[in-house]
Amino acid sequence: MKTSVSQTKILWEVRNGIGLLRLNAPPGNRMDTAFFRELRQLTQATIPQSGVSGLIVSGSGRHFSSGADLDELVKSIRSTGQPKSLLLNNYNCFRFFDGLNIPVIAAIQGVCLGSGLELALHCHFRLCATDALLGLPETGFGLIPGAGGIPQLISFAGKAKAIELIMKGSTFAAKEALELQVADAVFPKNELMENALQLAAIAMGNYRKYRKKEYLEALKKVCKK
Amino acid sequence: MERQGDVGLLQLSNPPQNYLDNPEFIKPERLRDFVQSGIKALVIAGSGRHFSAGADPEIIQKQIRDANRFSEQLLQGNHLLKYLQNLNIPVIAAISGVCFGAGLEIALSCHIRLAEENALFAFPEVNHELFPGLGGTRLLAELSGKTTALELVLEGDLIDAAKALDLRIVDRLTGKKQSLPEAIKLAEKMTAGRPLEVIRAVMQSVKNRSEDREKQIRQDVDAFVKLALQMAEKQEGER
CATH class of the missing domain: 3.90.226.10 (2-enoyl-CoA Hydratase; Chain A, domain 1)
Structure with missing residues (x-):
């Protein structure tokens, strides 16, 4: 299916009713203006029209995403007459997934920082490879996580841990992410995608957010076989 | 104290x-x-x-x-x-x-x-x-x-x-x-190294989250834009 915007920064593919969205600007899969333009097209048209019953978000290459292209973002904020609507657009692209x-x-897998983690925090499940490294480093640059990182991290890790992690701006590995309840499960790198597909297959159909634990339990059972 | x-x-x-x-x-x-x-x-x-x-x-x-x-x-x-x-x-x-x-x-x-x-x-x-x-x-x-x-x-x-x-x-x-x-x-x-303004923006967002989600979104965006512009000015000053 052709779309009005050429998709290069994000790859989109439907396989067995599952939408595969892949951030595609390796190595870091940085989120720049072109990325958000494509994400907007995907969230406003392509995905809603696709009829998929599950969605997997991942990154091309070794990493998920190192986050927003800060230099470019700041430039756009300065040059556009409506910096707030620019930011709100990006924010709403992420909120789409949560909704x-x-x-x-x-x-x-790999790094998942800043807006990369903000996107992941708007997904319903986070499966991590053992090498995953997560964090919201924005306060270290004199900024804040401005696209939902704060409220979403609170939802999973609780207020106290979220404040600590955001204020420190430090990164945390997959194992700690699991303890913080930011990650739902951790797998060896080469089994990550397979498990994501498996989980999508388990949860799709009569999907309910409140049954999250059951889906993860079912995934564990499949893994053991 | x-x-x-x-x-x-x-x-x-x-x-x-x-x-x-x-x-x-x-x-x-x-x-x-x-x-x-x-x-x-x-x-x-x-x-x-x-x-x-x-x-x-x-x-x-x-x-x-x-x-x-x-x-x-x-x-x-x-x-x-x-x-x-x-x-x-x-x-x-x-x-x-x-x-x-x-x-x-x-x-x-x-x-x-x-x-x-x-x-x-x-x-x-x-x-x-x-x-x-x-x-x-x-x-x-x-x-x-x-x-x-x-x-x-x-x-x-x-x-x-x-x-x-x-x-x-x-x-x-x-x-x-x-x-x-x-x-x-x-x-x-x-x-350490965090300007008071950044600290306040984070804490305000935390507070807004439990009170009013829409307000939280608006204020996060406002704060980000403000801080980003300040950051840009500072970087220019250093150049």
């Missing part, structure tokens, strides 16, 4:  | 148990001045072995004779705790020894709680046919859920630090006598 009533799974 | 660098330290000081003679345990103006002196984080601890055993039941029995005055004091105590909860710098409780009743309500009003492994927690009010008067039930329910909060408040059970961690009442355990130094270290780590 879907199909399972949305982030498959995270 | 004292300052250690950018970290403010507030110690409840009525040893040995640090009983609180008044629900308004510090004059709000004093606290406000202290906060506005530019501190980037506030640590609350008890002096000596204990955080605070809360209100002294004997004193309450005397205070209650003047019901109007007592309810006024209680109201002011509630305002004070609300002020702590809404502060736009991180507030960390360093909990040692006993942390009961109004003492626990102060701790629950902080954003982060560190407790020593031998600390003890309880809402003993029910034993005196009272209940937590500074919003303790609600604060506890936010962390542990309604069922746990009601059980602890209605039974007056004493729980240890490990159980408190399990129930999310505290966020981290420390060794004996380590809660205060660790709380200060954490406060420093969280705020």
